[in-house]
Amino acid sequence: MDNTIVISTPPHVKSKKTTRGIMIDVCIALAPAAIAGIVFFGLTALMVELVAVAACVATEFVWFFIANKGFAAKCKNAGKVCAGWWKQFDFTSVVTGLILALILPSTTKWYEILIGSIFSIAVVKMLFGGTGKNLVNPAAAGRGFMFLSFAITTYAACKIGAIGTVDSSFVNSDATNLSGLLPSADKVTPKSYLGVLDLFLGTGVKGCIGETCKAALLVGYVYLAVRQVVKWWQPLLFIAVFGLAAWLAGGFYYEKYTLDAALILPNILSGGVLFAAIFMFPDYVTSPKGVYGQIFYLCVSAVALAVLRYLTNLEVASFVILLMNLFVPLIDRAFIRKPFGYVKAKKEGK
Amino acid sequence: MKAVKGKYYFGGVHPKGAKELSASAPLEVMPVPELLAISLSQSLGKPAVPCVTAGQAVREGEIIAKADGAISSDVFASAAGTIEKIAEETGVNGVKETFIYVKPTENGEKAYFPALKDPSAEEIKERIRECGIVGLGGAGFPTAVKVSPKTPVDTLILNGAECEPYLTCDHRLMLEKTDDIVRGARYLAKALGVANIIIGIEANKPDAIALFEPYEDIKVVILKKQYPMGGERQLAYVTTGRRIGAGKLPADLGLVVQNVGTAYAVCEAVELGKPLYERVVTVSGKAVKEPKNVWVRVGTPIKDIIAYCGGENSSPVKAVLGGPMTGVAVADYESYTHKTTSGVLLLTAAEAETKAPTPCLNCGKCADVCPMHLMPMNTAFYSAAGDFEAAAKYGHVASCIECGACEYICPAKRPLIQAIRKTKAELRNKK
Structure with missing residues (x-):
């Protein structure tokens, strides 16, 4: 007998579901809406989605890299750190980025999305302790932040419709x-x-x-x-x-x-x-x-x-x-x- | 009686049964091993006190240690032989246990009690006590205490659920010893003075259900295939609709729950006078070459049992004594069976989960599946912070039956049972 036997408290069998699996499921469930958005709003919508997801994942990665001690040591064996990051990567930031993109209008500027994504992940999620510790929904908070910061773009997107005559210019x-x-x-x-x-x-x-x-x-x-x-x-x-x-x-x-x-x-x-x-x-x-x-x-x-x-x-x-x-x-x-x-x-x- | 369906029960999980590995293997008798190490901690309560000395010759079934107190049970020599030594060693739970080592000899003399013909209730109770019978479902509560309830009871429930994955020992026993189990149940009912006998069997054992249906005095209840259906409180609710809350015993609501294996042991004790020194053990898992259901003497070394079943198939990741949901993981094969050991499982990496935990997502799945309707995530949260009072308050730890359903379902693989046990232990130490 080799010595690879693990001892732990029961149960010794567990379900196959993991956090990563659940988050990938959410991404799959969001895909139809993301594709429909591209169909209706064209490539700008795709741009919004890509920027938001990429910014969220990148923010999480940078946080993983610079947070905690030993920055210099981490720089030295960056490959190992990256492998470790991938091992613990649970796709929550992809979900946040995707949801954030889907609740923005397609006309949002790329830098606005970038700032909103960084706020969502860095301030709302990672500052409070990362996955599972955030007090409020990061995507909703990111959108609220953008609404207040770049009022002009998003205000129009939020407008339910003026009370007044409905004219075609508003509809369009x-x-x-x-x-x-x-x-x-x-x-x-x-x-x-x-x-x-x-x-x-x-x-x-x-x-x-x-x-x-x-x-x-x-x-x-x-x-x-x-x-x-x-x-x-x-x-x-x-x-x-x-x-x-x-x-x-x-x-x-x-x-x-x-x-x-x-x-x-x-x-x-x-x-x-x-x-x-x-x-x-x-x-x-x-x-x-x-x-x-x-x-x-x-x-x-x-x-x-x-x-x-x-x-x-x-x-x-x-x-x-x-x-x-x-x-x-x-x-x-x-x-x-x-x-x-x-x-x-x-x-x-x- | 014709089988009926049990009540709906909220909570529980559906782990992969994996019973097909050993379900079709008939019961076999394992030969006597070269050395037996019989623990004196065979039941809840205090360990028994040895009444033999090293070098003494004992017969099969002879008493070697006497019960100490009410919730304790006598221990018997599992085979004829000589006492080699009496020594204290660390048991599977990490607690010191005293073992009596018996070196078996060829002499096959047996020391049984006289068989009883048409026994009275008192005779049955006395026989159950002197044969050292304990609940064979896993908890090891002395049956003699259970058949002398302080409150009036009206129903005896036989537990044939066997909801733990992998285990098939009760299933095989029900198939091969149906009549003995029924007779044992009748003795138990007579000792208790109850008329109703109910047997609960999970729906995945239709063959066993069919075998019990012809008995007119036994009500068969089909249980949904769901873990933990065989929990005492769950079984009582599903079969009779009575809710046994925290801190209460089934007897408080007029019920007595007994495992089918216990009923069989009672039958043997009454009709043959045989003390409890052997039981059926399921040897299974994908890392075992020939999964089997074997009659194993109490105190048999695990390594001998595995060798009897053909040895290892591939190197296991976990070795478990008992079922995979509640059993004890052991570090090596240098331990010995107890009266309550229902299984020896060698699990491969594909079967056993050894992933490191990730942060809690707060998804609430643990609360959704909890058969006692608790909130395990609260216990885990507060116990990690060291606030055990809050852990007990918000998680209702006192009601936890440690079935493991919460940890089974957890997508973050949080060690919830560990947190619950830690909280219970901390609160015990404080008192």
Whole structure:
């Protein structure tokens, strides 16, 4: 017998799933949306995707190289360090880069993407401890950072649509036409100028690269659900609650209180709701741990998003994500699971 | 009775069974090895106290150590021979254990108790105690204590789930000794004074289910193939719908759970007067040349068992005593079987997982599969930070049955069971 026997605590057999495998699965699920973006927006969209992914991975690599002690020693045997980096590389930065690219408009300048990507990885993720330790979603934070820093470009992309006359110049601008439900000038009756089918397929809709073609997003959702990366009910719950909230909130928005069920589908299908529901809200790191916590988190997020969209007329999905991420530690504390067969301890004296 | 399906149970994992390796190998009796080392720590509770001295001749089945206290059991000579020495050595768990070394001789004389004909409840209880029978499922709780519950019980549950991958010893026993198991169960039921006997068998053993169906006094429940279906609390819920919470015993809810192997041992103890000194052990894993199910005497060296099964096929990465989900990994083959050793597994690199852990992703899969509905990630997080009170509070460590489902599913390969055991030990030391 040679001495290669390993001893450890049980279990001695484990599932084949790894962090890297899960992240590659997410990349595969994002691929249809990325390709649809290239089809609709051309090679500039491809440029955005490539720059974002490359910048994110490069930032992570540089951080790996210069963080911790022994920079000079690392420079000497750079080959070994690179091999070590590849060994621990788990594709999370690829996912961050890809998601960041897909929630940007195709007109974003390359240097803006570069700065946003570096912020996402270096500040939001690595500074807090790397994979699994970030407080907020790096892609959402990167997008928020870019929105505030390069207001002009991204502001237009966020605009839900001015309250006012809808003219063709606006429709043809690069603004995310969040809504098929662009409110008409008199704020009396909702009026949709884009068909639900157009919104679903993304034809004729301007917006962010990955958010326009809802059909491609659904393909990604099915893949994630089948591979059990995302719990199948999570995006559905979010969308259902969001639709309900949008329906009710829409009623309050118009001067004459009307509940119009026709508002539900355009609300869901416009902007980044589906993308956020499938790829951003169920994110492992920044969502609560327990099932009850997750249900609470998704429901509150969905209501907040639906209401804030009406109030601001902006696509606020990434800001709602950032906001809700900060509540996650509190939700985790509040929702502790009851163990199997748990009986409430009887108070003394009773 | 006609088999019925068990209740739905939330939580659990579906590891690859790998039972096909040894499932078709009939039970074989392994020849007596050259030297036996019988540990005195054969059950929960205190180790037994030796009642023989070095150089003394013993017969097969003769008592060599007496139980010390209520939760302890007698130990018997597994073969006729002479006592070589009584020595303290480090056991498989890293704890010091006292071993009695027996050098077997050709003399095949047996020292059994007299057989009982139509025994009363008290006689059965006494026989179970004097034959040193312990739960053969793995925990090693003395059966004599279990058949004398302090609260009234109404149901006896036989555990034929065998949810651990690789292991097939209970399966083979159920196939080949069906009637003995049923008779043993009837003795147990009589000792307990209960009328209901339920046997839970996992759906992947249809042949065993079919064999138990003809018995009119036994209710067969088909369990979903899911780990850990054979856990005491899980089995009790699936078969009867009663929830046994933390700190409670099955007897508190009127149940007694016994392994099918234990029922067989009870049958032999009553009808033959045979003390518990041998059991079926599954020898399996892709690194074993001929996977088998063998009758092994307590105290048999692991290396002899492996040699009996043709030796190594390829060099193993892990050697495990027991099942792969809860068993103990040993560093070499210089250890000996106990009453509770259900398997000897040699796992190749393709089977055993030895990857280094990566950072926790907070994915919550461990909580989703926990059969006790706990949150293992909290325990791991707080115990790594050294805050064991919080680890116990937010992870409900006290309820953990250490089944290993959480660590099995973890994509980051976090050592969760290690963290849980560490927390339990730290809290014990503080008290």
